[in-house]
Amino acid sequence: MSEHSLMVAMRDPKYTKELIDETALRLFVEKGIAETTIRDISSAAGIAEGTLYRHYVSKEHLAWELFSKNFTAFAVELDQLHRKHDTLKAKIDATIRHYCTFFDKDPILFSYLLLELHGQLRKVTPDMPNPVTVLRRFIGEGMARGEIPRKDREIAAAMVLGVVLHVAVSKVYGRTKQSLTALADSIVAAAWRVLEA
Amino acid sequence: MSEHSLMVAMRDPKYTKELIDETALRLFVEKGIAETTIRDISSAAGIAEGTLYRHYVSKEHLAWELFSKNFTAFAVELDQLHRKHDTLKAKIDATIRHYCTFFDKDPILFSYLLLELHGQLRKVTPDMPNPVTVLRRFIGEGMARGEIPRKDREIAAAMVLGVVLHVAVSKVYGRTKQSLTALADSIVAAAWRVLEA
DNA sequence: GTAGTATGTGAGCGAACATTCACTCATGGT
DNA sequence: ACCATGAGTGAATGTTCGCTCACATACTAC
Numbered sequence: 001m002s003e004h005s006l007m008v009a010m011r012d013p014k015y016t017k018e019l020i021d022e023t024a025l026r027l028f029v030e031k032g033i034a035e036t037t038i039r040d041i042s043s044a045a046g047i048a049e050g051t052l053y054r055h056y057v058s059k060e061h062l063a064w065e066l067f068s069k070n071f072t073a074f075a076v077e078l079d080q081l082h083r084k085h086d087t088l089k090a091k092i093d094a095t096i097r098h099y100c101t102f103f104d105k106d107p108i109l110f111s112y113l114l115l116e117l118h119g120q121l122r123k124v125t126p127d128m129p130n131p132v133t134v135l136r137r138f139i140g141e142g143m144a145r146g147e148i149p150r151k152d153r154e155i156a157a158a159m160v161l162g163v164v165l166h167v168a169v170s171k172v173y174g175r176t177k178q179s180l181t182a183l184a185d186s187i188v189a190a191a192w193r194v195l196e197a
Numbered sequence: 198m199s200e201h202s203l204m205v206a207m208r209d210p211k212y213t214k215e216l217i218d219e220t221a222l223r224l225f226v227e228k229g230i231a232e233t234t235i236r237d238i239s240s241a242a243g244i245a246e247g248t249l250y251r252h253y254v255s256k257e258h259l260a261w262e263l264f265s266k267n268f269t270a271f272a273v274e275l276d277q278l279h280r281k282h283d284t285l286k287a288k289i290d291a292t293i294r295h296y297c298t299f300f301d302k303d304p305i306l307f308s309y310l311l312l313e314l315h316g317q318l319r320k321v322t323p324d325m326p327n328p329v330t331v332l333r334r335f336i337g338e339g340m341a342r343g344e345i346p347r348k349d350r351e352i353a354a355a356m357v358l359g360v361v362l363h364v365a366v367s368k369v370y371g372r373t374k375q376s377l378t379a380l381a382d383s384i385v386a387a388a389w390r391v392l393e394a
Numbered sequence: 395g396t397a398g399t400a401t402g403t404g405a406g407c408g409a410a411c412a413t414t415c416a417c418t419c420a421t422g423g424t
Numbered sequence: 425a426c427c428a429t430g431a432g433t434g435a436a437t438g439t440t441c442g443c444t445c446a447c448a449t450a451c452t453a454c
Contacts, residue, residue, distance in 0.1 A: 016431080016432090032231065032315075033231075034229065034230075035231065037410080037411065037412080038411080038412060038413080039410095039411080039412095047432075047433090048432060048433040049412085049413085049433085049434070050413090050415085050431095050432070051432055051433070053412095053413070054430085054431060054432070055431095058412075058413080059412065059413090118229070119229055119232075190391045193390050193391050194387045194390050213401085213402090234440080234441060236440095236442095239404095244402075245402060245403040245404055246403085246404070246442085247401095247402070247403055247404065247443090247444080247445085248402050248403070250442095250443070250444080251400090251401065255442075255443080256442065256443090257442095
């Protein structure tokens, strides 16, 4: 038995990866990806540095996987949601509620996607499911059918996300405790007020 | 004369600092602060690393000065603008146009303030002029005078910025060439539509 | 001239960092 | 009882990067 040997508490492998994901996500949001070291993550998670590399080939891959997996999942859900509704109004309603629910379910994950969007965006290929593409398409379709006035095209497109995202952002930066879902009705109403000019 | 000596083209010191500022700002926006090295900045600016340290004591100070100087200047201008107007509607109008003008005047600087807000926010002290504080106050005052309905308080506060910022953001991320100022009328109308429910 | 000051330079330093790898050992199959 | 497997470990390694400094050059004052 070597002098370096220690007790090794084996845990469920599934649990270890989840532990890494949760810890990394939290630290990435708190400090940013670049300011978070592998040592930060591993010590906060109570694992060894090498353990992290059993699950991810690099810190960059870890950050990217946490982003892309959830980014595309969100886009796919949004797309499926849109297929269930016909009118623009119903789609906007569903979209905003989807954002609100997602925020309330996991505010840290939501913050991560929001805050790291710019940094990760260069790796997003056009073939990846993308919330922005989904939203552009349905705004365009709604406008083609005359459901919203064409003159407000650009404002309208930015607005749908603008309303809900900025309430969310003010919560990420602020200390508000209230859930976003509780505000969904007001947000839907506000967005629609802008669009049906 | 040492074997290492080279021609040294002395330039206007004022120009050198501006060169550093412009180059650093551009790279910070393109790659993020953490991913931009001193070597990146100096080589892109065509100066030596040491030269940068003649003008800034550290990379952190450089990033912070580029942020805080413009962040507070923007807040001060916004505050002065508000003092010139009485009604909430006039203030919102002026605010949105101010944002649009600022964006058009220097899109890179605007992007920097937007993208690095989260990272730099921890250094913003309460006594510093702050756009958010200015906006909170005038929304609160407008609501106290009954100019907008109290029930939409949270939405309203997020909206004023939400509308204009998200059009701006979609331009930062997108490839749109059109100026923001050209859209100012539509944005003002959209914001007001939400607020006067 | 020469002394003094301001500015520019880039090789080199050291600390921080991501990543590797030889090793340990709990577990499950035979 | 024995072995095979692979998750877990953390000291060691090589690299990156912010920053320093000895020196070079230019400008100013005398």
